[in-house]
Amino acid sequence: MSKIPRIINNTRVSETNGLTLQLTEAFVKDEWNTDSYLQNLFSRIKTSNQKLGEAIKRDKTESELAELDDLTDKAVTNLHGLTKGYTFHPDKAIYTSANKLLKLIDKYGLEVKAKSYLEEYPLLNSLITDSRAGEYADCIAALPGCDIRFTELETSVNTFTDKQNEFNKAKDSEQNLASASVIKKELLKIINDELVLYLNAMRQANSQTYSTLADYIGNRINQSNVAVNNRSTNN
Numbered sequence: 143m144s145k146i147p148r149i150i151n152n153t154r155v156s157e158t159n160g161l162t163l164q165l166t167e168a169f170v171k172d173e174w175n176t177d178s179y180l181q182n183l184f185s186r187i188k189t190s191n192q193k194l195g196e197a198i199k200r201d202k203t204e205s206e207l208a209e210l211d212d213l214t215d216k217a218v219t220n221l222h223g224l225t226k227g228y229t230f231h232p233d234k235a236i237y238t239s240a241n242k243l244l245k246l247i248d249k250y251g252l253e254v255k256a257k258s259y260l261e262e263y264p265l266l267n268s269l270i271t272d273s274r275a276g277e278y279a280d281c282i283a284a285l286p287g288c289d290i291r292f293t294e295l296e297t298s299v300n301t302f303t304d305k306q307n308e309f310n311k312a313k314d315s316e317q318n319l320a321s322a323s324v325i326k327k328e329l330l331k332i333i334n335d336e337l338v339l340y341l342n343a344m345r346q347a348n349s350q351t352y353s354t355l356a357d358y359i360g361n362r363i364n365q366s367n368v369a370v371n372n373r374s375t376n377n
Contacts, residue, residue, distance in 0.1 A: 145342050146360035148334040150367050152374065155198055155322040158329060161366045162191040165333070168358050183337055190329045197322035203309045207259070210305055214266070214298040215255040221291040222247055228285050239281040243288065246278055259306065266299050338363075 169184045225247055228240030250269045254262055273292055282288045345356040
């Protein structure tokens with residue numbers, strides 16, 4: 143009868159979340175009314191894992207913001223590149239409009255992409271607002287495709303801003319919540335130092351009652367550990 147292994151520490155937060163869900167689902171399938179300690183233990187584990195899931199969602203939103211910002215940066219690059227290209231056009235009306243529009247875009251500069259979100263998006267909103275002024279609107283109309291590039295930029299800016307506002311509202315109401323990595327550490331401590339220790343002991347004392355749950359949990363943890371170790375070996 144092999145002992146239940148401990149979950150290794152370099153298990154990812156998402157892996158820990160999924161593995162713990164498997165363990166709690168196995169527990170609720172059986173009646174454990176006679177073991178109040180185990181009930182309390184799994185109640186704490188479930189609560190901690192729910193917090194971990196919420197923290198993972200917050201981390202995911204931050205990642206989504208970075209991806210949306212990449213799209214905005216691409217839109218800035220495309221707009222600048224198209225406008226600058228028209229400054230070399232042989233038609234005087236086109237290159238004159240292009241030079242005037244490029245001066246507006248260069249007022250904000252490609253370096254806007256390297257600024258913080260707090261600086262970048264107000265500046266881009268100002269660029270979009272300025273572009274609607276009569277003289278610049280005429281320039282955009284004279285340059286095929288520039289209206290599309292400005293629309294792409296505005297869409298990217300609005301999409302990012304909406305997602306950031308959603309994130310900030312959630313963040314303001316969750317200021318005191320721990321990060322996913324901190325919660326994972328606390329969760330592993332409960333499982334490794336309390337649940338694994340308890341079930342290993344109780345299976346020895348009362349195999350008929352505890353062996354099914356202990357074997358299942360041991361197998362799931364072992365599978366997870368093997369996957370984590372294989373990933374570490376392959377990297």
